[in-house]
Amino acid sequence: MTGIIGSDQLRAYSTTIRDALSRHTAKHLSPDTRKSDKPMRRFSVKETAEALRVNYSSLRHYAKIIEGFPSGKLEAGNRRTFSGEEVHAIQDLLFQARKIPLSMYPRKEPGDVTAKLAVYNLKGGVAKTSLSANLAEFLGLRGFRCLIIDLDPQASLSDLFDVRADAQLDDGDEAVHSIYDILKYDDPVPITDVIQATYFPNIDIVPGSMNMTEFEYETSASYMNGTQQSQPWHRKISNALRLVEEYYDIILFDTPPHMSFAVIAAVASATGLLVPVSAGMLDVVSLEKFLDLGAGTLEVVESVEKDKRYDFIRFVLTRYNPNDQAQLQLSSFLRAQLGDAMLQADFLQSTAIGDGTNTMQPLLEVGPAGVTRKTYDRIFDSLQKIAHEVEAEVMKSWGREQKSQRDN
Ligand SMILES: Nc1ncnc2c1ncn2[C@@H]1O[C@H](COP(=O)(O)OP(=O)(O)OP(=O)(O)O)[C@@H](O)[C@H]1O
Numbered sequence: 001m002t003g004i005i006g007s008d009q010l011r012a013y014s015t016t017i018r019d020a021l022s023r024h025t026a027k028h029l030s031p032d033t034r035k036s037d038k039p040m041r042r043f044s045v046k047e048t049a050e051a052l053r054v055n056y057s058s059l060r061h062y063a064k065i066i067e068g069f070p071s072g073k074l075e076a077g078n079r080r081t082f083s084g085e086e087v088h089a090i091q092d093l094l095f096q097a098r099k100i101p102l103s104m105y106p107r108k109e110p111g112d113v114t115a116k117l118a119v120y121n122l123k124g125g126v127a128k129t130s131l132s133a134n135l136a137e138f139l140g141l142r143g144f145r146c147l148i149i150d151l152d153p154q155a156s157l158s159d160l161f162d163v164r165a166d167a168q169l170d171d172g173d174e175a176v177h178s179i180y181d182i183l184k185y186d187d188p189v190p191i192t193d194v195i196q197a198t199y200f201p202n203i204d205i206v207p208g209s210m211n212m213t214e215f216e217y218e219t220s221a222s223y224m225n226g227t228q229q230s231q232p233w234h235r236k237i238s239n240a241l242r243l244v245e246e247y248y249d250i251i252l253f254d255t256p257p258h259m260s261f262a263v264i265a266a267v268a269s270a271t272g273l274l275v276p277v278s279a280g281m282l283d284v285v286s287l288e289k290f291l292d293l294g295a296g297t298l299e300v301v302e303s304v305e306k307d308k309r310y311d312f313i314r315f316v317l318t319r320y321n322p323n324d325q326a327q328l329q330l331s332s333f334l335r336a337q338l339g340d341a342m343l344q345a346d347f348l349q350s351t352a353i354g355d356g357t358n359t360m361q362p363l364l365e366v367g368p369a370g371v372t373r374k375t376y377d378r379i380f381d382s383l384q385k386i387a388h389e390v391e392a393e394v395m396k397s398w399g400r401e402q403k404s405q406r407d408n
């Protein structure tokens with residue numbers, strides 16, 4: 001028989017690409033071989049002030065007068081830098097010393113509900129994953145304890161944080177569990193055994209994996225053979241999260257570009273929706289269809305969860321290039337139609353994001369040294385403003401009103 005054996009050929013290509021990628025990563029992160037072994041970068045005093053939303057000179061003053069203020073590390077050029085953990089220790093000190101009001105303190109108080117945010121749009125490539133990763137890092141550095149949940153079988157978010165649930169294991173390695181292990185019908189694994197800390201302070205992850213597709217088959221099968229389940233599938237995510245919610249201020253779901261039972265369960269569990277939209281004509285047309293389909297899905301959820309309510313549903317323009325006339329027009333159109341539901345800040349198109357650097361690093365990991373200063377500042381400002389607007393929504397849900405988006 002002649003012809004190509006598809007499975008052999010695809011597996012061989014997969015191996016070739018995987019090996020080449022790991023050589024690329026190893027070279028880039030040399031002398032460390034894995035991203036997670038690389039020490040997290042440190043933050044300047046200016047960056048620390050920005051993350052804590054404290055005035056720069058006030059922060060320098062507090063460093064002198066507050067006992068126990070971390071001394072950080074003195075770098076070349078007499079520049080002081082802090083680790084992410086030190087940034088958070090400073091935040092706690094300032095809060096205790098009443099230099100940071102509760103309205104600006106990114107931690108739940110007793111009685112506050114963890115904000116669960118689904119980044120949701122069925123359109124592919126609208127920057128759901130890039131937004132989830134960057135938002136998580138801005139919110140994490142800001143001081144929110146974040147759990148990110150990767151619902152996409154492609155598991156790009158997990159890749160970005162260098163966590164591989166599907167990876168082939170060497171002898172003696174412990175299996176890395178994924179979201180599928182939490183949701184599966186036979187012998188589910190408790191979420192506490194699945195969550196992993198990432199190298200980024202304040203960010204833990206529930207990894208995604210290819211076998212998430214099995215959850216879809218299992219759920220359909222349970223319908224077809226009428227198996228009675230102890231819990232309905234749409235509550236599986238909320239129920240699993242109950243075990244750990246108290247440890248997190250924000251839980252963020254990155255969703256795949258296709259409808260699935262898992263996505264509906266995440267949306268059913270969320271307290272807020274963030275819909276990324278790109279400023280292309282086809283994107284806007286598909287947005288209309290997505291919203292209609294989304295409304296239908298929510299109706300199904302609401303028919304069984306009568307009290308289901310969201311704290312917020314907001315849209316954000318992504319991969320946006322305001323110098324492109326067509327995009328500019330579409331963004332005005334969207335703003336005119338959606339009004340305040342659109343975030344004021346846009347996620348700008350930038351060479352510093354994702355593929356631009358060929359290193360798959362979120363911006364805060366690239367750092368100002370990785371690109372030109374102007375490029376970095378522009379995209380930093382865009383992402384920081386988005387994070388501030390999301391923060392304001394979360395604070396509002398905790399009954400804390402912030403004076404303005406920029407009250408430094
Ligand atoms: N602001 C940006 N500037 C430049 N490139 C971007 C930006 N945001 C995303 N990208 C790039 O666009 C592509 C799609 O982004 P991403 O994977 O985040 O989208 P997605 O919505 O998660 O896609 P999918 O639907 O496949 O999950 C990636 O190559 C990413 O690096």
Ligand SMILES: [Mg+2]
Nearest residue numbers: 128129152156
């Ligand atoms: Mg994605």
